[in-house]
Amino acid sequence: MDFFDRLKAAAHDDWQSYVDHEFVRGMGDGTLPHEAFKAYLVQDYLFLIHFSRAWALAAYKARTLQDLKAAQDTLSAILNEMNLHLRLCERWGLSAEAVEAEEEHPANVAYTRYVLDCGMSGDLLDLHVALSPCVIGYAEIGKALAPNGVEALADHPYREWIGEYAGEGFQSAATAARATLDRLAQRGVSEERFTELVKIFGMASRLEAAFWQMGLDLGAQAKVA
Numbered sequence: 238m239d240f241f242d243r244l245k246a247a248a249h250d251d252w253q254s255y256v257d258h259e260f261v262r263g264m265g266d267g268t269l270p271h272e273a274f275k276a277y278l279v280q281d282y283l284f285l286i287h288f289s290r291a292w293a294l295a296a297y298k299a300r301t302l303q304d305l306k307a308a309q310d311t312l313s314a315i316l317n318e319m320n321l322h323l324r325l326c327e328r329w330g331l332s333a334e335a336v337e338a339e340e341e342h343p344a345n346v347a348y349t350r351y352v353l354d355c356g357m358s359g360d361l362l363d364l365h366v367a368l369s370p371c372v373i374g375y376a377e378i379g380k381a382l383a384p385n386g387v388e389a390l391a392d393h394p395y396r397e398w399i400g401e402y403a404g405e406g407f408q409s410a411a412t413a414a415r416a417t418l419d420r421l422a423q424r425g426v427s428e429e430r431f432t433e434l435v436k437i438f439g440m441a442s443r444l445e446a447a448f449w450q451m452g453l454d455l456g457a458q459a460k461v462a
């Protein structure tokens with residue numbers, strides 16, 4: 238059991254509310270309303286900008302070259318992910334200009350600023366724990382939604398999204414994030430400290446779940462409008 242598995246086991250319900258959210262299940266079986274996916278994509282682009290800042294903060298807080306490099310690698314992975322998002326947005330009829338002109342939803346602000354605050358008020362382990370549901374959860378979701386490989390998804394409406402997160406790049410980013418958590422935790426985690434970290438992990442997982450919910454809610458509003 239690595240450190241991530243210990244966090245996940247201790248915050249099991251919060252984790253499940255995120256990785257098994259109705260939005261995720263809808264993506265998996267293709268029933269997710271397109272409007273919800275589009276609203277999610279727009280907000281996710283804005284999310285990635287502020288999430289990149291949190292990884293830049295992880296670089297700032299690093300005290301070893303290895304931790305610094307881990308932050309740098311993820312920062313460049315996010316910059317690649319942003320290209321994917323703009324490409325996906327365009328395919329769904331959303332121009333880069335339209336996406337960039339959009340305002341952050343409060344659920345989006347809550348999540349990214351919470352993670353940034355964990356890093357600013359805490360140490361590097363607090364920050365990496367707050368960052369971990371994002372990286373590791375999406376890899377887990379991607380894999381779960383493509384149980385028979387990406388080719389088997391054929392003309393699935395969310396094939397591109399699933400394929401990206403099920404792909405090698407994100408799977409190895411998740412493996413690296415787990416290794417970073419283990420490395421930092423080896424420096425010493427008392428029981429009291431573990432309890433604090435579980436709180437951060439649970440909150441970040443719930444904020445991920447709220448992000449999916451935001452997508453569903455915005456999608457439902459767009460349908461009515």
Ligand SMILES: Cc1ncc(C[n+]2csc(CCO)c2C)c(N)n1
Nearest residue numbers: 281284311314315318371372375448
């Ligand atoms: C709300 C939300 N949560 C997680 C991700 C996934 N993600 C964001 S940054 C990153 C790490 C390096 O690429 C990963 C996997 C997302 N896109 N949107």
